[in-house]
Amino acid sequence: MKSLRLTVSSLFLALASATALADATLLNASYDVARDVYKDYNPLFQKYWKAKTGESLELKQSHAGSTKQVRAVADGLEADVVTMNQANDVEFLADKGLVAKDWAKKFPNNASPYTSAMVFIVRKGNPKALKDWGDLAAAGVQVIIPHPKNTGNGRNTYLSAWAWALRQPGGNDAKAQEFVGKLLKNAPLFAAGGRDATTTFMQRRLGDVLITFESEAEMIAKEFGKGEFEVIHPSLTMQTEFPVAVVDKVVDKKGTRKQATAYLEYLWSKEGQENAAQNYLRPRDPELLKKYAAFFPPVKTFTVDEVFGGAHKAFVTHFKDGGSFDQIYVAK
Amino acid sequence: MSAPSQRVLPGFGLALGYTLVYLSLLILLPLGGMILKASELGFAQILDIALGERSLAAFRVTFVSSLLAASINAFFGLIVAWVLVRYSFPGKRFVDALVDLPFALPTAVAGITLATLYAGNGWLGQYLEPLGFKVAYTPLGIVVALTFVTLPFVVRTLQPVIEDIETEVEEAAASLGASRWQTFVKVIFPAIGPALLTGFALAFARALGEFGSVIFIAGNIPLVSEIVPLLIISKLEQYDVLGATALAVVMLAISFVLLLVINVLQWWAASRHKSGHENVEPLEVAAGKAKQGEGA
Numbered sequence: 001m002k003s004l005r006l007t008v009s010s011l012f013l014a015l016a017s018a019t020a021l022a023d024a025t026l027l028n029a030s031y032d033v034a035r036d037v038y039k040d041y042n043p044l045f046q047k048y049w050k051a052k053t054g055e056s057l058e059l060k061q062s063h064a065g066s067t068k069q070v071r072a073v074a075d076g077l078e079a080d081v082v083t084m085n086q087a088n089d090v091e092f093l094a095d096k097g098l099v100a101k102d103w104a105k106k107f108p109n110n111a112s113p114y115t116s117a118m119v120f121i122v123r124k125g126n127p128k129a130l131k132d133w134g135d136l137a138a139a140g141v142q143v144i145i146p147h148p149k150n151t152g153n154g155r156n157t158y159l160s161a162w163a164w165a166l167r168q169p170g171g172n173d174a175k176a177q178e179f180v181g182k183l184l185k186n187a188p189l190f191a192a193g194g195r196d197a198t199t200t201f202m203q204r205r206l207g208d209v210l211i212t213f214e215s216e217a218e219m220i221a222k223e224f225g226k227g228e229f230e231v232i233h234p235s236l237t238m239q240t241e242f243p244v245a246v247v248d249k250v251v252d253k254k255g256t257r258k259q260a261t262a263y264l265e266y267l268w269s270k271e272g273q274e275n276a277a278q279n280y281l282r283p284r285d286p287e288l289l290k291k292y293a294a295f296f297p298p299v300k301t302f303t304v305d306e307v308f309g310g311a312h313k314a315f316v317t318h319f320k321d322g323g324s325f326d327q328i329y330v331a332k
Numbered sequence: 333m334s335a336p337s338q339r340v341l342p343g344f345g346l347a348l349g350y351t352l353v354y355l356s357l358l359i360l361l362p363l364g365g366m367i368l369k370a371s372e373l374g375f376a377q378i379l380d381i382a383l384g385e386r387s388l389a390a391f392r393v394t395f396v397s398s399l400l401a402a403s404i405n406a407f408f409g410l411i412v413a414w415v416l417v418r419y420s421f422p423g424k425r426f427v428d429a430l431v432d433l434p435f436a437l438p439t440a441v442a443g444i445t446l447a448t449l450y451a452g453n454g455w456l457g458q459y460l461e462p463l464g465f466k467v468a469y470t471p472l473g474i475v476v477a478l479t480f481v482t483l484p485f486v487v488r489t490l491q492p493v494i495e496d497i498e499t500e501v502e503e504a505a506a507s508l509g510a511s512r513w514q515t516f517v518k519v520i521f522p523a524i525g526p527a528l529l530t531g532f533a534l535a536f537a538r539a540l541g542e543f544g545s546v547i548f549i550a551g552n553i554p555l556v557s558e559i560v561p562l563l564i565i566s567k568l569e570q571y572d573v574l575g576a577t578a579l580a581v582v583m584l585a586i587s588f589v590l591l592l593v594i595n596v597l598q599w600w601a602a603s604r605h606k607s608g609h610e611n612v613e614p615l616e617v618a619a620g621k622a623k624q625g626e627g628a
Binding site: 067071092147149150187188189190191192196199200203204205206315319320321326329330 | 384385386444447448451452453454468469547548550551552553554555557562565566567568569570571572575
């Protein structure tokens with residue numbers, strides 16, 4: 001009994017001293033499936049920062065749905081940095097005055113240290129010969145996606161299909177809406193989230209094609225084995241960005257601006273980029289992209305800014321109440 | 333007010349004060365805040381949000397499936413409660429403990445499990461789908477999830493009441509010539525009716541607000557299988573807090589009216605049952621009357 005108490009109290013002391021030893025603490029509020037990326041990244045940065053400044057940092061993570069996270073930060077969660085999967089969410093913090101209005105220019109590449117692409121996952125041998133977005137709207141094809149209105153993953157799919165339809169000969173917004181409508185009619189359900197869609201497709205074996213992030217495909221391979229499915233890169237797809245920003249209001253209060261900025265800058269370092277690549281996210285560094293070419297075949301991509309005039313505009317036009325998604329379902 | 337001094341139990345003032353503060357902190361304050369927030373919108377705007385085609389469909393799906401789930405549980409829950417109280421069989425305690433599981437299980441786990449079970453390749457789905465019953469990803473799936481989640485309410489409210497009914501009463505009814513069905517309808521049902529209504533109301537109310545289990549099995553197709561809580565989440569995803577509160581307030585108002593109606597019904601049933609006692613009409617007499625009624 002005594003030894004147990006001793007162990008507990010020494011453990012407590014050790015924890016307390018670890019906290020006391022840290023010169024500063026940073027909290028990173030991040031999206032849901034970023035756990036692995038930052039779990040691997042944080043020790044890299046701690047080592048780098050210690051060598052550079054002699055300071056030991058404590059790094060804390062908070063993960064949840066991207067939109068939920070920014071709402072929490074707006075409501076007072078003291079995150080020094082946000083690392084999100086939708087520009088729209090950082091935009092929300094900028095509107096609230098927590099993040100600089102020009103956050104996207106504070107770091108290179110639109111403040112997105114790595115990217116991913118939306119790809120098709122089909123059953124082994126691709127029995128329905130699904131090669132491009134056009135094939136997904138054909139009669140008798142079942143498409144598995146998360147809810148386009150409520151999830152980032154679903155929105156990216158929706159916008160990818162829309163952009164593809166726009167670029168077809170004679171393409172315009174009306175035709176794109178008609179095409180996306182046909183594609184959505186092929187969805188027997190809208191999954192609650194990205195992982196739920198994966199489970200529905202892989203485990204419950206529902207549908208002919210799952211549309212998801214390229215990075216998710218590797219997760220599926222780990223979980224279900226490579227022999228079960230094939231990855232198809234369509235002729236055009238969205239380059240999905242993962243914007244990061246320093247939360248000005250918090251770092252000014254805590255005096256951690258220097259550390260927080262360095263934490264995000266280091267994502268663009270060789271080590272940071274390599275870590276992203278190892279987590280199946282496309283690094284911005286062209287050399288690394290080449291090094292990992294087996295994971296990342298060249299694809300023709302568009303950005304939301306190019307086709308939709310920015311994430312916020314795309315959101316308002318398509319996913320806000322009364323937007324194009326609602327118009328597809330609710331005949332006015 | 334001399335009432336407190338006449339009470340048998342001391343501490344009425346303190347206990348009442350505590351009750352009011354407790355309820356205010358826990359229930360009135362958050363609900364008040366919500367209504368206050370919603371009042372930033374005009375009444376017309378709230379109606380506009382609630383009467384949109386998608387919202388209307390979601391309200392219909394939510395209320396109909398909750399009502400169905402509560403009804404299913406009222407019927408089968410009564411049987412379960414009856415069996416658990418009146419019969420003894422090996423493993424009874426185990427079965428009794430099973431009833432509470434839906435309370436303990438995180439609802440998302442329940443939803444995912446049910447979806448896996450009832451999907452086209454699931455243990456149950458593979459037999460049901462060839463027969464034309466698609467459960468997972470249809471409104472039927474919503475009913476299944478809600479029935480699962482609300483099962484304990486009916487069983488647990490009925491059990492103590494059934495325990496209170498003495499078997500002698502049934503024997504008396506039988507000895508006076510009442511048939512089994514008459515004993516149930518005229519003797520037992522009036523005694524358990526109010527509790528059954530309470531269980532039904534609790535199950536219904538719980539089903540209305542259920543989110544976690546439903547979204548994994550519903551399919552979430554607009555106008556077909558979207559529930560109101562999903563629309564509320566959807567509004568929050570758009571940073572539309574006002575719209576979300578508007579939907580919540582409308583939901584709350586309808587639920588409140590429905591629960592009030594059920595409570596009045598229950599009060600009415602209870603007072604009828606009680607007045608039967610006060611008129612000193614023993615159950616044996618009631619049973620005898622029932623017999624006469626059958627003869628006529």
